Amino acid sequence: SQQGEEDPQALSIQEGENATMNCSYKTSINNLQWYRQNSGRGLVHLILIRSNEREKHSGRLRVTLDTSKKSSSLLITASRAADTASYFCATMNYGGSQGNLIFGKGTKLSVKP
Amino acid sequence: DTGVSQDPRHKITKRGQNVTFRCDPISEHNRLYWYRQTLGQGPEFLTYFQNEAQLEKSRLLSDRFSAERPKGSFSTLEIQRTEQGDSAMYLCASSPGLVAFFGQGTRLTVV
Numbered sequence: 001s002q003q004g005e006e007d008p009q010a011l012s013i014q015e016g017e018n019a020t021m022n023c024s025y026k027t028s029i030n031n032l033q034w035y036r037q038n039s040g041r042g043l044v045h046l047i048l049i050r051s052n053e054r055e056k057h058s059g060r061l062r063v064t065l066d067t068s069k070k071s072s073s074l075l076i077t078a079s080r081a082a083d084t085a086s087y088f089c090a091t092m093n094y095g096g097s098q099g100n101l102i103f104g105k106g107t108k109l110s111v112k113p
Numbered sequence: 114d115t116g117v118s119q120d121p122r123h124k125i126t127k128r129g130q131n132v133t134f135r136c137d138p139i140s141e142h143n144r145l146y147w148y149r150q151t152l153g154q155g156p157e158f159l160t161y162f163q164n165e166a167q168l169e170k171s172r173l174l175s176d177r178f179s180a181e182r183p184k185g186s187f188s189t190l191e192i193q194r195t196e197q198g199d200s201a202m203y204l205c206a207s208s209p210g211l212v213a214f215f216g217q218g219t220r221l222t223v224v
Contacts, residue, residue: 031211043156043204043215088155092211099144100169101206101213103155 006089006107014112019076021107023089024069030092032065032072033101038085046087047074079111117216119205125222126195133191134219138207145188146213147180148204149173156204162188195223 007022023032034046049056049065049072056063062075076083088106092099118137126132138145143164148156159178160170164185174180177195182188192199200223206213 033212035213042217043206043213045212045214048211090213099163100158100161101146101208102158103148105155 006087006104008107009105010108010110012110012112013079015079015081017079017111019079019083019109019111021074021087021109023072023074023104025072025089025091025104026070027091027093029067032063033090033092034061034063034072034074035088035090035103036085037088037106043088076109079109081111081113083109084111085109117205117207117214119203119216119219121219122217123220123222125224128195128197128223130195131191131193132195132221133189134203134205134221136188136190136205136207136216138187138205139209139214142207142209142214143185144208144210144213145182146206146208147188147190148206150202150204150218151200159190159203192221195221197223199223 005024013019031050033048035043037043047058047061047063049063060077065072086106086108088103090101090103092101120135145162147159150156158171159174160180161168162182165182177193180190202218202220204218206215
């Protein structure tokens with residue numbers, strides 16, 4: 001099962017530009033996380049934002065969370081060719097399945113040199 | 114600590130055969146997840162362990178799929194009577210709490 005829906009499905013930008021991708025989800029969450037997957041490599045955690053937080057920064061990454069709209073956005077500033085990857089949001093829920101981590105379908109980002 | 118290890122990395126099997134995959138989590142991580150991922154899609158949740166207890170199973174995990182985590186250490190995922198639709202990357206992740214650390218996956222091809 002998948003909860004998150006990323007938008008857009010694919011994004012192509014030039015090096016140096018900013019990239020924004022969005023995630024919408026359906027149920028109440030404990031936290032929301034973003035992961036990156038490079039071609040041929042495993043998934044790597046990027047950043048986590050808790051349900052009581054609205055914005056978080058990590059290096060060139062900025063994540064926002066709007067629990068009233070059940071949505072999150074990931075902004076990558078000053079993109080580099082090495083940022084080319086698929087990006088997934090993942091939600092961890094409250095309730096009976098606490099601790100379960102459900103992924104969206106991802107945004108495929110291509111950064112052209 | 115070498116991270117999450119999965120074995121084998123690749124498996125080709127004939128339809129109808131049984132296969133078993135192994136996942137060795139990062140030591141002392143009490144949570145362990147199994148996911149399935151097909152090309153162009155996100156990881157689909159299969160099952161989740163807290164120590165040795167299997168807390169949740171996806172409806173995707175039909176009665177042909179079973180997972181174990183004896184003694185809360187390594188885990189195995191078995192698929193019985195494989196079908197071509199089972200061809201996918203099977204990912205294992207472990208977590209000390211909130212963040213998941215993934216292995217490189219086992220790519221299954223059913224011919």
